[in-house]
Amino acid sequence: MKKILVVMSTLYNGGAERSLVNFLNELPQDKYEIDLLLFKREGMFMKQLPSYVKVLDTPKELKQLYGSVKKAGALMPVKVAGTAAATALTKNSREKRGFRWKYFYGPGIPQMKEKYDLAIAYISGEILYFVDEKVNADEKIVWIHNDYVSAMHPKKYDYSHLKNMSKIVSISDSCVDILKQVFPEFADKVYCLPNLTSSTVLQKRAEEFYPQEYDKNRINILSIGRLHDQKGFDMAIKAAKIMKEQKKAFKWFVIGTGELKEELTKQIQAADAADCFVLLGARENPYPYIKNCTVFIQPSRYEGKSVVLDEAKILAVPIVATAYPTVGDQLRDKVEGMVVPMNPEGIAQGLIAMLEDEQMRETYTNYLSGREYGNQDEIKKYMELMDD
Numbered sequence: 001m002k003k004i005l006v007v008m009s010t011l012y013n014g015g016a017e018r019s020l021v022n023f024l025n026e027l028p029q030d031k032y033e034i035d036l037l038l039f040k041r042e043g044m045f046m047k048q049l050p051s052y053v054k055v056l057d058t059p060k061e062l063k064q065l066y067g068s069v070k071k072a073g074a075l076m077p078v079k080v081a082g083t084a085a086a087t088a089l090t091k092n093s094r095e096k097r098g099f100r101w102k103y104f105y106g107p108g109i110p111q112m113k114e115k116y117d118l119a120i121a122y123i124s125g126e127i128l129y130f131v132d133e134k135v136n137a138d139e140k141i142v143w144i145h146n147d148y149v150s151a152m153h154p155k156k157y158d159y160s161h162l163k164n165m166s167k168i169v170s171i172s173d174s175c176v177d178i179l180k181q182v183f184p185e186f187a188d189k190v191y192c193l194p195n196l197t198s199s200t201v202l203q204k205r206a207e208e209f210y211p212q213e214y215d216k217n218r219i220n221i222l223s224i225g226r227l228h229d230q231k232g233f234d235m236a237i238k239a240a241k242i243m244k245e246q247k248k249a250f251k252w253f254v255i256g257t258g259e260l261k262e263e264l265t266k267q268i269q270a271a272d273a274a275d276c277f278v279l280l281g282a283r284e285n286p287y288p289y290i291k292n293c294t295v296f297i298q299p300s301r302y303e304g305k306s307v308v309l310d311e312a313k314i315l316a317v318p319i320v321a322t323a324y325p326t327v328g329d330q331l332r333d334k335v336e337g338m339v340v341p342m343n344p345e346g347i348a349q350g351l352i353a354m355l356e357d358e359q360m361r362e363t364y365t366n367y368l369s370g371r372e373y374g375n376q377d378e379i380k381k382y383m384e385l386m387d388d
Contacts, residue, residue: 011043098157199374227258
């Protein structure tokens with residue numbers, strides 16, 4: 001039985017986290033012995049892990065460096081100095097984490113003692129660095145879930161670690177092409193594996209309840225994502241303001257948590273949109289919200305291949321998405337939904353057009369409901385990559 005280590009940051013409510021849980025649930029339980037190491041052993045998806053997966057205790061040093069400052073213990077000087085230096089000397093959050101790992105965090109984290117046949121870094125950045133430097137495994141694979149360029153991944157910190165990976169996986173054709181352009185020397189070890197989504201499981205969960213926040217006699221708009229600049233919720237708030245000024249009646253809900261909650265709350269108040277734009281926080285089961293919304297809108301600035309967009313397609317709801325670089329991998333404009341300019345005006349105009357044309361919404365719903373967007377059978381390709 002192949003012994004595998006999977007390393008991930010947490011199991012909160014992001015697309016990569018949901019993708020990982022789906023992946024682990026689709027694997028045959030008698031073929032692999034899987035350990036899961038989380039930098040933070042927490043998150044709403046913890047209880048969705050299959051029983052055969054062993055969740056390891058997070059090493060003390062990881063807890064100290066990636067937990068609160070109060071719990072940093074003897075590593076508090078490293079944590080404080082590393083974060084301060086990285087903030088002062090780098091340009092963005094990903095570069096900051098790369099700098100901090102190389103010069104501060106990495107040297108203070110010991111090697112794992114266990115030997116594995118395969119180690120998987122399920123996201124890049126510090127998870128990749130950890131798997132490369134601290135894990136003893138015969139083979140190592142990293143997943144990169146975003147458009148490498150748009151997400152501003154730090155090549156100067158990633159390069160040496162990617163060089164040591166046996167395989168590099170991304171989740172859409174466009175993302176793979178971008179990786180090959182940035183790293184032509186690694187082109188022969190870059191693979192495309194889409195995120196796994198089970199339509200049967202998803203449709204069943206979508207029937208569990210009707211969201212209490214929804215009103216069946218009102219337009220309910222929905223977005224889902226981390227409260228992060230990538231997801232474009234600042235543009236969404238401005239779009240809501242435009243729609244409200246045009247006397248449109250609606251309520252726009254956002255499911256997700258993240259570091260921008262306080263800032264976005266201030267923006268909602270400044271836009272006088274508190275009565276029509278609501279941050280719901282996390283939801284363990286978001287599928288009834290998707291199934292019962294009037295329109296699903298994804299206002300992102302960039303994506304790899306969005307898990308939630310696939311879920312919206314499976315649940316056959318009308319979709320509006322911004323024209324981020326890789327959207328064409330996932331949504332055919334005017335066939336599966338509407339692609340709009342990546343600005344508040346474009347988002348507002350697209351939503352208004354969709355909401356005022358019931359026949360358009362029905363056309364999209366009928367098209368989506370007549371097709372199978374679940375891809376649980378793709379697990380065979382995952383296993384081929386793991387067993388090769």
